[in-house]
Amino acid sequence: MTKKPARKIITFDWAxxxxxxxxxxxxxxxxxxxxxxxxxxxxxxxxxxxxNQQDEADKYNRVDLLAKTGDGERIIVEVQYLPEKAYLKRLVYGTAKTIVENLSLGDPYEKVRKVYSVNLLHFEIGREENEYIYHGQNGFMGFHTHRPIILDKYLTGDSVPTGERNVFPEYYLIPLRHFPNII
Known part of the structure; x- marks a missing residue:
């Protein structure tokens, strides 16, 4: 079992x-x-x-901060002190749960809003010494051409708002050790 590091009286998590x-x-x-x-x-x-849990067997999700933007997007901000074996899977679950909970029965899928997950980490996530922010996103590429998909108009309508070009969640992993004496 990993022992929690000693924390200062006022932590970044608390802030x-x-x-x-x-x-x-x-x-x-x-x-x-x-x-x-x-x-x-x-x-x-x-x-x-x-x-909220829908039933006893449902897994619940708790994040440090969940913000709604002027564009209707959702931004999860979370501070993580200790590494977890399935940490990336937990991030995927958190964004998926946020999407599902912001869509009611009978709502059209057009109401699905983009979710960003910003994760401030008190541990190192990767082995790259010179990298201090990792960004993950999903997109569709041609299997043979390796070019991004351009959706047909019948799927998007005549005008496609910027936020609807890619509705898939995006993830930001920020190891805080790269910012000593700043945070």
Missing amino acids: IKTILRDKANFDVLEGFLTALFDRPITILDMLESES
């Missing part, structure tokens, strides 16, 4: 869960996400960050 939930401090989170995503991000609301 994420309490200070950044306050609407007066949304600008701090917006600034961070704007820099990370390289586009303007506006936080409209903080959503309930613990999912």
Whole structure:
């Protein structure tokens, strides 16, 4: 069993869960996400960050922060202190659960919103010494041409909003050891 490292009195985890939930401090989170995503991000609301179990056998999902943007996107922000064997699978589960819980029975699939998972890690995730942010996303490529798919108009309509070009979740893994004395 891995022993938890000693924590300072006020932790980054505590700041994420309490200070950044306050609407007066949304600008701090917006600034961070704007820099990370390289586009303007506006936080409209903080959503309930613990999912409900549908029944006794259902697995629940709890994240540190779940934000709703001006575009209707969802952004999960999570601080992770210790590595877990199935950590990446847990990230996939968290984004999938967020998508499912934001769509009600009878809602059209057009209401599916993109989910981003931003993970601030107190451990090293990869072996690359010079990399400090890892980005994961899904896309469809031609099997033979290796070019990205261009969807037919009957699937997208005449105009395709930017956020709907790729509705698949995106993941950001940020090992915090690369930012000493900054966080």
